[in-house]
Amino acid sequence: MVVGAGLVGLSTAVLAARAGAHVAVLEARRIGDGTTGNSTAKLSLLQGTQLSRIRRRQSAATAARYVEANREGQQWLLRYCEEHDVATQQCAAVTYAQTPNAVDSVRAEYDACREAGLDVEWVDKLDVPFVNYGGARLHDQAQVDPRSVLSALCADALDRGVHIFENTRVVGLTGLASGHVMFGERCLDTERGPFRADTVVLATGTPIFDRGIYFVRLHPQRSYSVAFEVPGEIPRDMYISADAPTRSLRYAPGPTGDTLIVGGNGHTVGRQDHTIARYDDLVTWTREHFPGARETHRWSAQDYVPIDALPHVGPLLPGYDRVLVATGFAKWGMTNAVAAALALSGRMFGGKMRWASALESWAPRELTGLPEGAKINTEVGLAMVGGWLRAALGGDGDLPAEGEGRVNRRGVRPVGVSTVDGVTTSVSAVCPHLYGILSWNDAERSWDCPLHGSRFSHDGKVLEGPATCPLDIYDRTETAAAERSSIS
Numbered sequence: 001m002v003v004g005a006g007l008v009g010l011s012t013a014v015l016a017a018r019a020g021a022h023v024a025v026l027e028a029r030r031i032g033d034g035t036t037g038n039s040t041a042k043l044s045l046l047q048g049t050q051l052s053r054i055r056r057r058q059s060a061a062t063a064a065r066y067v068e069a070n071r072e073g074q075q076w077l078l079r080y081c082e083e084h085d086v087a088t089q090q091c092a093a094v095t096y097a098q099t100p101n102a103v104d105s106v107r108a109e110y111d112a113c114r115e116a117g118l119d120v121e122w123v124d125k126l127d128v129p130f131v132n133y134g135g136a137r138l139h140d141q142a143q144v145d146p147r148s149v150l151s152a153l154c155a156d157a158l159d160r161g162v163h164i165f166e167n168t169r170v171v172g173l174t175g176l177a178s179g180h181v182m183f184g185e186r187c188l189d190t191e192r193g194p195f196r197a198d199t200v201v202l203a204t205g206t207p208i209f210d211r212g213i214y215f216v217r218l219h220p221q222r223s224y225s226v227a228f229e230v231p232g233e234i235p236r237d238m239y240i241s242a243d244a245p246t247r248s249l250r251y252a253p254g255p256t257g258d259t260l261i262v263g264g265n266g267h268t269v270g271r272q273d274h275t276i277a278r279y280d281d282l283v284t285w286t287r288e289h290f291p292g293a294r295e296t297h298r299w300s301a302q303d304y305v306p307i308d309a310l311p312h313v314g315p316l317l318p319g320y321d322r323v324l325v326a327t328g329f330a331k332w333g334m335t336n337a338v339a340a341a342l343a344l345s346g347r348m349f350g351g352k353m354r355w356a357s358a359l360e361s362w363a364p365r366e367l368t369g370l371p372e373g374a375k376i377n378t379e380v381g382l383a384m385v386g387g388w389l390r391a392a393l394g395g396d397g398d399l400p401a402e403g404e405g406r407v408n409r410r411g412v413r414p415v416g417v418s419t420v421d422g423v424t425t426s427v428s429a430v431c432p433h434l435y436g437i438l439s440w441n442d443a444e445r446s447w448d449c450p451l452h453g454s455r456f457s458h459d460g461k462v463l464e465g466p467a468t469c470p471l472d473i474y475d476r477t478e479t480a481a482a483e484r485s486s487i488s
């Protein structure tokens with residue numbers, strides 16, 4: 001049984017069905033609603049400054065195995081796209097410095113790549129219309145439309161007899177033993193009833209079950225993307241800056257011409273006021289460097305950054321292979337997710353990938369992430385205390401204007417009040433995962449948790465993150481009526 005129909009889930013399902021297994025996929029929302037469907041989808045082995053980040057914590061051999069895993073994921077996906085008529089574009093990947101201060105970190109990435117056998121070149125000045133101080137460039141990488149990949153995988157899975165259930169959120173798991181092998185089946189509780197399985201693959205972005213404490217081993221990061229029609233030339237390489245605020249660029253071919261996609265401005269989920277400003281900043285930057293650029297679409301998504309810089313792929317709990325996870329791709333999951341699916345299917349059907357040790361879910365190398373883990377979990381603690389203090393000091397508050405939301409207090413209860421499409425809704429502002437106080441995301445009109453990244457719609461439905469339960473709804477009022485009653 002696979003939980004989650006993103007790139008990990010669907011590629012694992014296809015591989016398992018190919019191996020002769022009976023497979024079902026349970027997806028909480030619709031296929032493509034998760035991170036994969038909203039990814040920039042560069043299929044690259046030069047991944048921003050990821051390899052130097054790994055290298056600061058891990059040995060050269062581990063970094064080389066990480067590259068090998070990603071190369072295998074990349075090659076598998078490119079072959080798959082070719083066989084299933086999904087268009088990909090071959091192009092170079094570039095990590096560049098926006099300021100002189102970032103040149104050293106780009107150099108470190110260049111060195112880490114060369115050490116791991118990647119044939120990167122150094123470019124002193126990029127031929128692009130935005131300021132740069134040079135970069136590292138790796139030729140022969142690729143990009144793809146992630147939704148086309150998911151569609152192809154879904155059709156292939158269905159053809160192979162995989163059952164896919166959309167709008168089926170998993171909310172619980174029984175039959176999980178810790179530490180030692182347990183016989184019998186696992187039972188997944190869903191909103192549509194129980195499903196029984198021999199083996200469960202949790203491909204849910206961050207794992208939805210707390211056993212394994214992945215929520216303290218990962219850091220949820222949200223980023224913004226805007227697509228533009230541009231009158232002039234769009235650079236053909238895929239770019240990402242080494243320094244903040246991140247600028248990530250690629251082109252996307254379409255029936256009426258190419259589109260420019262600009263992304264970046266990431267932050268920890270739930271810890272940013274006025275997220276709309278993050279989009280506006282990307283629009284301003286793009287119009288400055290690509291005069292006449294006209295915005296066509298905007299969207300945001302999140303991914304999970306592991307404390308030791310390497311993905312976690314393997315058993316949810318040490319030594320127990322009946323419940324497996326794949327997470328921690330740090331915004332480089334298009335190749336890592338496929339590598340994860342290959343590693344998991346190897347684990348389930350026999351055979352081990354040479355490079356799999358670099359992605360293991362439980363390994364002593366994670367100790368190298370302890371300082372980072374201490375830092376992010378101190379910040380989580382501060383976010384928890386700050387949220388409850390602000391809620392305690394909050395009052396009844398005014399009605400929020402259209403598109404706005406705020407945390408008020410009713411007695412001792414923190415209540416999230418928002419107005420969306422003329423309806424004011426009050427929900428519990430306490431995250432059902434581990435009781436963080438939610439904050440309003442005005443760009444997405446959602447309630448986001450600053451602790452581990454759970455997100456909820458304005459009317460309390462779970463969108464993503466480790467939480468599986470919705471928020472309690474206290475009341476819903478049409479705003480016009482509410483305004484009249486508050487005046488009288």
Ligand SMILES: Cc1cc2nc3c(=O)[nH]c(=O)nc-3n(C[C@H](O)[C@H](O)[C@H](O)COP(=O)(O)OP(=O)(O)OC[C@H]3O[C@@H](n4cnc5c(N)ncnc54)[C@H](O)[C@@H]3O)c2cc1C
Pocket residue numbers: 003004005006007008009026027028029030031032033034035036037038039040041042043044168169170171203204205208221222223224225263300301302303326327329330331332333334335336337464465468
């Ligand atoms: C802004 C952004 C840009 C990115 N760009 C790139 C890039 O250029 N190159 C690259 O390599 N990587 C990129 N990434 C990272 C990459 O897209 C992700 O790492 C990858 O798509 C993750 O795939 P996944 O299958 O783990 O997660 P998802 O695609 O999120 O799939 C998880 C699925 O599980 C479902 N689910 C969750 N909870 C439940 C539940 N309780 N029950 C049932 N189903 C559930 C979700 O609805 C979702 O569909 C980017 C990430 C972001 C945020």
Ligand code: FES
Pocket residue numbers: 215431432433434435436449450451452453454465466467
């Ligand atoms: S996501 Fe963990 S407390 Fe909200």
